[in-house]
Amino acid sequence: xxxxxxxxxxxxxxxxxxxxxxxxxxxxxxxxxxxxxxxxxxxxxxxxxxxxxxxxxxxxxxxxxxxxxxxxxxxxxxxxxxxxxxxxxxxxxxxxxxxxxxxxxxxxxxxxxxxxxxxxxxxxxxxxxxxxxxxxxxxxxxxxxxxxxxxxxxxxxxxxxxxxxxxxxxxxxxxxxxxxxxxx
Numbered sequence: 001x002x003x004x005x006x007x008x009x010x011x012x013x014x015x016x017x018x019x020x021x022x023x024x025x026x027x028x029x030x031x032x033x034x035x036x037x038x039x040x041x042x043x044x045x046x047x048x049x050x051x052x053x054x055x056x057x058x059x060x061x062x063x064x065x066x067x068x069x070x071x072x073x074x075x076x077x078x079x080x081x082x083x084x085x086x087x088x089x090x091x092x093x094x095x096x097x098x099x100x101x102x103x104x105x106x107x108x109x110x111x112x113x114x115x116x117x118x119x120x121x122x123x124x125x126x127x128x129x130x131x132x133x134x135x136x137x138x139x140x141x142x143x144x145x146x147x148x149x150x151x152x153x154x155x156x157x158x159x160x161x162x163x164x165x166x167x168x169x170x171x172x173x174x175x176x177x178x179x180x181x182x183x184x
Contacts, residue, residue, distance in 0.1 A: 022107060045162045055159045062158035070158075074150030081146035095130050101111040129140040182184060 068173065082089040087126040103122055110117040124125060134143050 022105075034072065035066055037069070040066055040069050040157075040161075041165070045163055045165060046160050049159060058161065058163050059158040060157060061163040062161050065163075066158075066161075070154045074147065074154065077150040077153070078143065078146045081142055081149075084140065085137065085139040085142055088134060088137040088143070091137050095133060099126055099130070112182050 002072055049058055068098065079089075083091055105117075110122055111121075
């Protein structure tokens with residue numbers, strides 16, 4: 001039977017659109033744990049800790065609370081440092097895509113040769129692969145310095161950012177989530 005001129009009700013591209021929609025939702029969910037940048041850089045919440053134990057406590061609390069912001073900040077510093085090494089930058093962008101598809105955007109477990117691969121194995125393999133490939137691009141010192149700079153920036157922020165305006169979120173407490181108490 002010929003159906004010239006009719007509009008098909010389903011297309012083969014529907015699954016791609018569905019995958020992209022799911023991927024977009026997972027990215028939004030993942031970035032949903034990111035705190036507003038105004039909150040990260042709130043100047044009224046900056047002061048010196050009274051001792052090493054308070055500094056350690058602040059680092060522990062702030063890294064749990066701002067972990068997504070800190071990860072974005074370290075990745076941004078790394079990305080910016082790779083502008084002087086175009087091959088490393090290309091490898092970095094490709095690896096980010098691999099991370100997105102194999103770790104962050106998966107809805108189902110990864111199956112290779114009819115065996116389910118644990119997320120920890122995927123995380124470990126991707127981490128080692130990322131490290132090895134970036135180091136093979138010849139930007140070893142640049143990568144190490146930029147990651148160290150990122151870690152130092154994160155630790156400095158975590159030490160000097162007060163935590164008394166942060167409170168545990170009941171639903172996200174098991175994941176280390178916090179809510180900010182609004183000043184009244």
